[in-house]
Amino acid sequence: GAVVSQHPSWVICKSGTSVKIECRSLDFQATTMFWYRQFPKQSLMLMATSNEGSKATYEQGVEKDKFLINHASLTLSTLTVTSAHPEDSSFYICSASGLAGVGEQYFGPGTRLTVT
Amino acid sequence: DAKTTQPTSMDCAEGRAANLPCNHSTISGNEYVYWYRQIHSQGPQYIIHGLKNNETNEMASLIITEDRKSSTLILPHATLRDTAVYYCIVRVAGGSTLGRLYFGRGTQLTVWP
Numbered sequence: 001g002a003v004v005s006q007h008p009s010w011v012i013c014k015s016g017t018s019v020k021i022e023c024r025s026l027d028f029q030a031t032t033m034f035w036y037r038q039f040p041k042q043s044l045m046l047m048a049t050s051n052e053g054s055k056a057t058y059e060q061g062v063e064k065d066k067f068l069i070n071h072a073s074l075t076l077s078t079l080t081v082t083s084a085h086p087e088d089s090s091f092y093i094c095s096a097s098g099l100a101g102v103g104e105q106y107f108g109p110g111t112r113l114t115v116t
Numbered sequence: 117d118a119k120t121t122q123p124t125s126m127d128c129a130e131g132r133a134a135n136l137p138c139n140h141s142t143i144s145g146n147e148y149v150y151w152y153r154q155i156h157s158q159g160p161q162y163i164i165h166g167l168k169n170n171e172t173n174e175m176a177s178l179i180i181t182e183d184r185k186s187s188t189l190i191l192p193h194a195t196l197r198d199t200a201v202y203y204c205i206v207r208v209a210g211g212s213t214l215g216r217l218y219f220g221r222g223t224q225l226t227v228w229p
Contacts, residue, residue: 004159032215043203044160044219093159097215104150105217107159 002028004096006108013084013115021079021111023094029074030096034105035067038091050077084115119143120204125224128198134191136223138204141185147208149180150217151189153200153225160203160219163189194227201225 003026013019023033032051036044048064050056050071058064068080077096081088091112095105121139128134140149151163164171164178166187171178177190191198203222207215 006159034216036219043221044154044217046216046218049216091157095159095217104162104165105215106162107152110157110159112157 002026002096002098002106004030004094004106004108006092006094006111008111009109010112011114013113015085015115016083018080018082019084019113021081021092021094021113023077023079023096023108025075025096025098025106028096028098030077030098031074032097033071033077034095034097035069035077035079036093036095038093038110044093047079081113084113086115089113089115119206119218120220122202122204122220122223124221125226128191128194128225128227130196130227130229131193134194134198134225134227136189136191136202136204136225137186138189139186140204140206143184143206144208147206149178149184149187150205150207151176151178152203152205152217152219153198154203154222155197155200163202194225196227196229199225199227 005024007022035047038044047062048056048058050069052071052074056069071077091110093110095107097105148165150165152160154160166178180187201222
């Protein structure tokens with residue numbers, strides 16, 4: 001199957017700083033990428049959908065100014081958590097789809113963010 | 117909003133078949149049934165998907181009822197490594213944002229020796 005990587009795998013930052021998480025499709029071109037957040041013992045929550053070269057579509061309740069998403073190429077999307085606070089501590093997971101959302105999504109291994 | 121209902125947890129003996137049910141009584145004609153699983157602290161892994169016919173791949177089989185209101189994921193010979201949370205999701209295949217996945221709580225499958 002297709003491979004999606006995330007970097008970093010874990011990060012600890014201080015409250016008020018910004019953190020960037022990268023999501024890369026390694027062996028296919030990802031027309032669409034998705035970002036999820038998962039709190040302990042909970043399910044994945046879709047945050048936003050991004051298509052290469054266009055603005056991301058955010059789910060209701062997700063602050064677009066706080067979670068900046070850039071999908072500048074067919075193999076890379078980034079999520080920046082701006083002015084992070086302890087409540088932003090979570091497991092962030094990206095997924096990628098090759099054909100404008102058609103077919104299965106391939107998930108990255110996730111990034112564990114801890115804000116102190 | 118998740119449009120599926122799954123049991124919270126299930127157990128299975130190693131080497132036996134694991135049958136995971138899913139109800140999706142409000143599924144639309146253009147929605148597929150997808151199954152993913154998530155091993156603790158990892159990203160979800162795609163298992164299988166289907167529209168109305170039964171499907172089989174190297175990982176599992178998917179049985180969809182004729183009225184499409186429910187389905188069963190079958191792991192024919194469960195191993196300890198199959199212990200994970202299994203998610204049944206219905207989604208439209210196609211378009212940019214139409215392919216979004218909304219995860220429910222899933223079923224925690226525990227395979228014991």
